[in-house]
Amino acid sequence: MPRxxxxxxxxxxxxxxxxxxxxxxxxxxxxxxxDPQSFHVDEKAAASSPFGGLIASGWHxxxxxxxxxxxxxxxxxxxxGSPGVEDIRWKKPVRAGDTxxxxxxxxxxxxxxxxxxxxxxxxxxxxxxxxxEMAMTxxxxxxxxxxxxx
Amino acid sequence: MPRxxxxxxxxxxxxxxxxxxxxxxxxxxxxxxxDPQSFHVDEKAAASSPFGGLIASGWHxxxxxxxxxxxxxxxxxxxxGSPGVEDIRWKKPVRAGDTxxxxxxxxxxxxxxxxxxxxxxxxxxxxxxxxxEMAMTxxxxxxxxxxxxx
Numbered sequence: 001m002p003r004x005x006x007x008x009x010x011x012x013x014x015x016x017x018x019x020x021x022x023x024x025x026x027x028x029x030x031x032x033x034x035d036p037q038s039f040h041v042d043e044k045a046a047a048s049s050p051f052g053g054l055i056a057s058g059w060h061x062x063x064x065x066x067x068x069x070x071x072x073x074x075x076x077x078x079x080x081g082s083p084g085v086e087d088i089r090w091k092k093p094v095r096a097g098d099t100x101x102x103x104x105x106x107x108x109x110x111x112x113x114x115x116x117x118x119x120x121x122x123x124x125x126x127x128x129x130x131x132x133e134m135a136m137t138x139x140x141x142x143x144x145x146x147x148x149x150x
Numbered sequence: 151m152p153r154x155x156x157x158x159x160x161x162x163x164x165x166x167x168x169x170x171x172x173x174x175x176x177x178x179x180x181x182x183x184x185d186p187q188s189f190h191v192d193e194k195a196a197a198s199s200p201f202g203g204l205i206a207s208g209w210h211x212x213x214x215x216x217x218x219x220x221x222x223x224x225x226x227x228x229x230x231g232s233p234g235v236e237d238i239r240w241k242k243p244v245r246a247g248d249t250x251x252x253x254x255x256x257x258x259x260x261x262x263x264x265x266x267x268x269x270x271x272x273x274x275x276x277x278x279x280x281x282x283e284m285a286m287t288x289x290x291x292x293x294x295x296x297x298x299x300x
Contacts, residue, residue: 034213036220037229050230058232059216063184063209070186079187080200081240082208088235 004077005147006119009106017068017102022056024096030060055093061100061136062088065125068102078145080118086139094135100127107139117149154227155297156269159256167218167252167275172206174246180210205243211250211286212238215275218252228295230268236289244285250277257289267299 024043031040035057038045046054094100108122125138174193181190185207188195196204244250258272275288 033217035216037224037231039231055231057216058234059209059213063213066185066207066209067183074187081187081189081205081243084208084240085235085238087237090232090234093231 001150002076002078004073004144005150006078006109006111006121006144007147009109009121009144011106011109013106015072015104015106017065017072017104019099019101020064020068021097021099022060022064022094024054027054027056027060027096030063031057035059051093051095054096056095056098058088058090058136061090061094061127062138065100065102065127065136065138069104069125072104074142078147078150080143080145083120083141083143085141086122088136088138090136092129092133092135094129098135099130100135101129102127111146112143118143118145120144151300152226152228154223154294155300156228156259156261156271156294157297158227159259159271159294161256161259163256165222165254165256167215167222167254169249169251170214170218171249172210172214172244172246174204177204177206177210177246180213181207185209201243201245204246206245206248208238208240208286211240211244211277212288215250215252215277215286215288219254219275222254224292228297228300230293230295233270233291233293235291236272238286238288240286242279242283242285244279248285249280250285251279252277261296262293268293268295270294 039049039051040057105124107124111119120141120143127136129135189199189201190207255274257274261269270291270293277286279285
């Protein structure tokens with residue numbers, strides 16, 4: 001049985017997800033496959049871009065944050081996926097070597113009207129870099145089975 | 151010189167991005183690294199999940215769509231990254247072997263007030279599966295340099 005069901009999340013709850021560092025090899029590897037814009041894959045081109053150096057694809061940042069969410073609670077939860085994301089803000093470039101400290105706040109918990117026995121939680125994710133700058137925010141939904149239905 | 155600058159996008163424009171197929175090996179590979187929930191990485195567990203079979207991580211779907219956007223126009227554009235995403239809706243599971251037909255519509259073009267010589271375009275992305283079902287929608291921003299500034 002998973003540890004976390006829908007009922008285990010409550011508005012205002014803060015879940016620290018820990019830290020993740022994106023190095024240039026990982027940035028280039030991800031972007032070569034999924035987002036090969038020059039400032040994500042080519043150190044030299046990136047240096048002469050408006051960013052002044054290599055930066056991670058925003059989708060790479062989302063992916064590594066998803067992994068932190070999995071490791072912190074989703075893999076031990078009754079998660080049944082996500083209907084979507086309310087917004088993502090890539091506020092500061094994530095540069096090679098940056099370390100992001102990530103946390104989740106529960107903004108809303110909504111029992112399903114159409115499917116009793118499950119509900120959705122709205123989470124606000126924040127990722128702060130080692131300079132104390134907010135690098136990314138996201139509001140995203142997660143659907144979970146309810147313990148009452150298990 | 152890139153082919154596409156800010157001025158080259160106009161509201162109502164439709165950009166077909168082509169198709170992408172997600173097979174089970176690719177689904178499992180991506181999810182093993184970034185989103186190892188059982189219904190993304192384990193065929194057997196997925197079969198007995200509410201999804202009834204392996205489905206792609208929503209972040210994987212975003213990543214392969216980003217690649218289509220790159221190949222269709224971003225790599226030959228004056229793109230200077232993205233400030234964010236207005237929303238993502240994962241409407242139908244993307245199952246192993248599904249083929250998505252993806253297109254972009256330009257919803258808005260907004261010259262920068264603070265930085266003359268650049269602007270942002272708001273795009274609506276739709277991904278329709280081989281059954282004609284809308285699998286995913288997204289509204290996302292892209293910043294571009296203006297030709298007038300080049």
